Amino acid sequence: xxxxxxxxxxxxxxxxxxxxxxxxxxxxxxxxxxxxxxxxxxxxxxxxxxxxxxxxxxxxxxxxxxxxxxxxxxxxxxxxxxxxxxxxxxxxxxxxxxxxxxxxxxxxxxxxxxxxxxxxxxxxxxxxxxxxxxxxxxxxxxxxxxxxxxxxxxxxxxxxxxxxxxxxxxxxxxxxxxxxxxxxxxxxxxxxxxxxxxxxxxxxxxxxxxxxxxxxxxxxxxxxxxxxxxxxxxxxxxxxxxxxxxxxxxxxxxxxxxxxxxxxxxxxxxxxxxxxxxxxxxxxxxxxxxxxxxxxxxxxxxxxxxxxxxxxxxxxxxxxxxxxxxxxxxxxxxxxxxxxxxxxxxxxxxxxxxxxxxxxxxxxxxxxxxxxxxxxxxxxxxxxxxxxxxxxxxxxxxxxxxxxxxxxxxxxxxxxxxxxxxxxxxxxxxxxxxxxxxxxxxxxxxxxxxxxxxxxxxxxxxxxx
Numbered sequence: 001x002x003x004x005x006x007x008x009x010x011x012x013x014x015x016x017x018x019x020x021x022x023x024x025x026x027x028x029x030x031x032x033x034x035x036x037x038x039x040x041x042x043x044x045x046x047x048x049x050x051x052x053x054x055x056x057x058x059x060x061x062x063x064x065x066x067x068x069x070x071x072x073x074x075x076x077x078x079x080x081x082x083x084x085x086x087x088x089x090x091x092x093x094x095x096x097x098x099x100x101x102x103x104x105x106x107x108x109x110x111x112x113x114x115x116x117x118x119x120x121x122x123x124x125x126x127x128x129x130x131x132x133x134x135x136x137x138x139x140x141x142x143x144x145x146x147x148x149x150x151x152x153x154x155x156x157x158x159x160x161x162x163x164x165x166x167x168x169x170x171x172x173x174x175x176x177x178x179x180x181x182x183x184x185x186x187x188x189x190x191x192x193x194x195x196x197x198x199x200x201x202x203x204x205x206x207x208x209x210x211x212x213x214x215x216x217x218x219x220x221x222x223x224x225x226x227x228x229x230x231x232x233x234x235x236x237x238x239x240x241x242x243x244x245x246x247x248x249x250x251x252x253x254x255x256x257x258x259x260x261x262x263x264x265x266x267x268x269x270x271x272x273x274x275x276x277x278x279x280x281x282x283x284x285x286x287x288x289x290x291x292x293x294x295x296x297x298x299x300x301x302x303x304x305x306x307x308x309x310x311x312x313x314x315x316x317x318x319x320x321x322x323x324x325x326x327x328x329x330x331x332x333x334x335x336x337x338x339x340x341x342x343x344x345x346x347x348x349x350x351x352x353x354x355x356x357x358x359x360x361x362x363x364x365x366x367x368x369x370x371x372x373x374x375x376x377x378x379x380x381x382x383x384x385x386x387x388x389x390x391x392x393x394x395x396x397x398x399x400x401x402x403x404x405x406x407x408x409x410x411x412x413x414x415x416x417x418x419x420x421x422x423x424x425x426x427x428x429x430x431x432x433x434x435x436x437x438x439x440x441x442x443x444x445x446x447x448x449x450x451x452x453x454x455x456x457x458x459x460x461x462x463x464x465x
Contacts, residue, residue: 026224029143030136031231037135038078038098040127045081053092055109056082059123063089066104073097080127082107096127098134105130118237129235136233148253153227208394210244210261210277214254217241227253243267244278270326273355277395287399289330294349295406297334302342303409304416309427313344321348353431360400361453363436365391373449373456385456386464397465400432404461411458425455 044058052060061069063084073079079097084090094107094115105115112119113126120126137144218236225232225239227249232238239250244263263282268274271290279288302308317339324332325348334345353360361369365388372384389397407424414420429450435442457464 025229027228027230029230030140030233031222033136033139034132034231034233037132040124040131041076041079042124043072043076043079043081051084053109055113056092056123060084066095066102069095069104070102073102078127078131080123082123094123094127096130098131099138103134118234120236125235132234147228147230148256151227151253151256152229153257208277208281209259210263210281211259212242212247212254212257212261213244213275213278214240214247214249215243216251217248219248223248225250225253227257244282271329272322272326272352273357275357276360276399277393280395283330287395287402288352290325290352291349291399291402293330293332293334294345294352295402297345298342298349299406299409301336302346303413305342306417308342308410308417308419309346309350309424310419311343313341313347315347317341317344318347318351321345322351325352350427350431353428358396359432359434360392360396360403361388361433362392362396363434366433366435369433369453370446370449373452382456382460382464385453389457389464400457401461401465403432404457404465407458408461421455421458422451424458425451425453429454 042057042059043061045061049060049062051062059080060082061072063086065086069081069083072081073095074097076097077100081095083093083095085093092107094105096103096105107123108114110119112121113123114120115126115130118126118129120129216237217240219232219238223232223238224230226247230250232248232250239248240254241248242261244267245261246264246267247257247261249257261278261281263278265282268279268282271279271288276288280286283289285292298308305311321332321334321339321344324334334348339345359366368388368391369385372381372388375381375384389400392400407421407428410417410419410424411421429452430443430447432454433450435446
């Protein structure tokens with residue numbers, strides 16, 4: 001059977017107008033092969049086996065040899081039986097006839113039946129899936145090896161449209177990170193003078209890249225890969241689906257999909273505890289709306305509040321704010337009429353940052369910032385922190401920039417709120433950065449450095465960002 005006859009994409013439209021978009025023609029070769037695959041045929045034991053485990057049926061033949069199992073299955077493609085191992089009593093083997101030979105697999109049961117990664121409700125389903133996989137991988141091995149070489153993903157039309165819209169939206173809304181250098185000026189008495197020198201080469205792209213959140217998925221009914229346009233074969237776990245945007249692809253194709261996930265709001269179940277980049281891409285914003293709304297409310301009526309961010313609001317009311325954001329999103333009411341105590345709003349903002357699955361200062365950059373804080377030279381310390389900031393994911397960078405500018409304004413009201421950069425560093429250090437191994441001893445040992453990192457970023461935010 002010629003694979004090329006099923007590979008036409010001539011019906012696809014590459015128009016940039018979403019109204020002109022037409023879906024691609026899915027390639028049917030692998031689907032046809034699945035239809036041709038041998039069907040399972042259970043070879044039943046003529047007598048009742050007392051040693052038969054309760055989760056096996058009449059396909060269990062007890063402790064028989066490989067040769068006898070081969071005789072029972074001979075001549076019937078797709079025939080199968082289960083036998084108990086003679087070498088290891090108490091272990092079981094699935095004997096399956098395929099390609100004119102008997103294949104033997106160690107069979108396991110933990111509530112479901114399996115021989116590999118996939119788990120099945122019944123042995124019959126396991127054998128059905130195995131026969132499909134064996135048949136397709138035997139008949140189309142070369143085709144499968146080459147099916148990712150001419151992907152349709154970049155030509156789907158809606159993919160590039162979403163990307164263009166996102167880049168345009170974000171390029172209007174965020175400040176490009178600047179590379180700066182720190183050096184002494186002998187004419188000024190301060191040991192550290194902040195002078196910035198902009199480089200020609202941009203340090204970051206405007207767009208917010210996000211990797212897809214792929215998870216193994218069982219598709220009901222025929223499904224085709226949205227990367228290579230080929231059929232996703234098998235009975236269960238045929239491929240993976242991005243839980244954020246819903247993209248469906250083969251497991252092997254998922255490794256080649258670009259980091260251009262555009263989350264679907266319908267798939268984002270909550271605001272708190274949602275990945276930061278996922279949330280801003282889903283809402284098409286430069287920062288999480290929680291951060292913008294809470295900071296706006298705090299600056300409106302809380303900048304002179306004594307102990308701002310240090311004094312805790314009632315935990316029940318903070319939880320109410322969290323639920324309001326999860327339920328209503330940007331329509332959540334956090335005004336004074338709903339929450340008179342500004343410490344509730346400040347507490348909700350801190351809770352949002354604590355609940356992030358990946359902290360604002362990401363796990364992979366944690367040690368870089370801790371080491372920067374340990375440097376004895378003040379200028380070297382700032383240089384190292386600045387280098388770390390430039391490596392943050394764009395959404396994290398923009399969120400941190402906005403928060404630090406706000407906290408700098410908080411320090412301008414220190415006369416009233418008694419919160420200077422050091423005090424805010426104590427509060428926000430462990431909130432914005434956490435060790436990747438979540439070790440209590442590590443966190444305790446690093447508290448001084450965590451505080452110092454945030455303190456320095458607040459004090460020098462006008463130059464660091």
